[in-house]
Amino acid sequence: PCRRENPHVVAAYNKFKNENFKNGNGFVVYNVSLDHNAEKWKGAIVKDKLDWKYHVSDLRGWKSEPAKKYGVNSIPANFLIDGNGVIVARNLRGSKLETKLEELVKKNEFKEIEKQLLEIEKKLDELKDLDDYKNQSKSITKIKSKIEKSRLSISKLKEEVEQVQ
Known part of the structure; x- marks a missing residue:
């Protein structure tokens, strides 16, 4: 058995x-x-x-x-x-x-958020193929900038959490 x-x-x-x-x-x-x-x-x-x-x-x-x-x-x-x-x-x-x-299993919320940000970024990159991309490029650039700021915030939060643990 x-x-x-x-x-x-x-x-x-x-x-x-x-x-x-x-x-x-x-x-x-x-x-x-x-x-x-x-x-x-x-x-x-x-x-x-x-x-x-x-x-x-x-x-x-x-x-x-x-x-x-x-x-x-x-x-x-x-x-x-x-x-x-x-x-x-x-x-x-x-x-x-x-x-x-x-x-x-201890869930890693930071990893999940990073994964979601990566998916959003990929979708934005896929928009390049659309005709309307040029009209939306400023908005897309702003979104990508916010994604990068979010990554930096996540990184800082991770460090703070690790120090507490």
Whole structure:
């Protein structure tokens, strides 16, 4: 059952490993195996491309201490723990893991505003092809100037926010 879930965990890991979250930075996977056979366990790590650095097993199967400690009575089991050590979700399967991680990602409002400004600028550049562009060029120049001023303001705000954090 765990092997079927691994592609979802791998996809989530690759997507979120470098993200900043509301309560922590990066998505780290700490893999605890309930295997008995070390060779099969290590082979699955390679075959399933579980590229994170934390893989542990005492090779005691269901008698494993972590399984007892966390009340694992079926597999796969997972615990999503935030940067404060709080379990924020359990046993997320398939796309539910990515969905929950998306919820927990710290949104960068500045990046969103910059993206919108870039889109506006692109649309203004597309107007060059229109016959009416020459008549509107002064207005377009003013708009582009305002966009640049907005970028400078965003940059200053970003610096202030970073100093506060």
